[in-house]
Amino acid sequence: MKAAPFEYSRAADIDEACAWLAADENARIIAGGQTLVPMMAMRLARPTRxxxxxxxxxxSYIRADGDAIAIGATTRQCDLERDALVARDLPLMAKAIPWIGHAATRARGTIGGSLSNADPAAEQxxxxxxLDAVLNYREAGKTAEIKARDFFIGPMVTALPAAACLTGVRYPVWRGKIGIGFHEVNARRSDFAFVSAAVQVELGAxxxxxxxxIGVGAATDFPMRLDSAEAQLTGTMLDAAAVKDAVTQALADIEAMDDLHASAAYRKRVAVSLACRAVADARASALGEKIHAH
Ligand SMILES: Cc1cc2nc3c(=O)[nH]c(=O)nc-3n(C[C@H](O)[C@H](O)[C@H](O)COP(=O)(O)OP(=O)(O)OC[C@H]3O[C@@H](n4cnc5c(N)ncnc54)[C@H](O)[C@@H]3O)c2cc1C
Structure with a gap:
């Protein structure tokens, strides 16, 4: 199948892009095109422009910005994958990026496109x-920001206004004795996750x-944080039994997605395992211990 006919405009600046969006409710931004183009080819999306x-x-930029790393919306995923600042200050992201699609899709796909697309399984x-990122966008000549935790509101649905363009994202940098853990389960490494878990920890001396x-992806309509487990585990030695208890409780009442790929019960069970493994890895890496691949 081929895409339905559409107009094409190359915006010279963000305000021009926003003006095109405001003029036509069926106009869509194209960034890397790695999601939008296949959707158009299958006629699941029919933008008029x-x-x-x-x-x-x-x-497109990656730069230190006070206590954060700021990343521009059209920064390619492959640039994040190779960036020394990301590797040093956002190690959790550096670990997760190779799990996003293929080298070829990461060469075109952008961070802004992935966030705007809001796939529940998207690593970004x-x-x-x-990481408590803050997203910046522009709309009708004004700049605004929104916390990542308020941005994702449903599967492929965000709080971004219809005529807005995401411009960048800021990720606070954690300093000190930091450790990270990331795990996901999928059919093949390049595929979307059935369930994923990401953990960042700071240990005292x-x-x-x-x-x-502690974040869990792909289990629910959008990525979630295990707030109650985080509160319960702060101030502890992250003993394995206590971690399992806290994570199990935090995931007990979630409404997990149920589809052809994985049942809700499976997702819930795997989410507990992956989150526990990710906490164990994060603790071990903060202590400088070797992490065994699973
Ligand atoms: C084979 C394959 C495997 C993949 N596997 C994975 C995977 O495992 N994990 C994963 O997370 N992703 C995966 N992807 C998706 C990939 O990461 C995409 O690059 C990403 O989801 C979209 O980024 P993009 O820049 O290509 O956006 P586009 O396709 O250009 O746009 C996607 C959507 O975002 C909107 N948009 C784009 N930029 C902006 C902006 N700045 N402001 C507002 N709206 C905007 C567009 O209008 C569109 O609705 C895969 C893709 C392919 C083709």
């Missing part, structure tokens, strides 16, 4: 929620957990 933001200057969405963020 594509607004190309790829040539807008200043939308999980990173943004787990005595090995006690000072701060922990």
């Amino acid at each position: 594509l607004v190309d933001i790829n040539r807008i200057a200043g939308l 969405a999980l990173m943004a929620v787990t 005595d090995g006690m957990c000072k701060r922990i963020a």
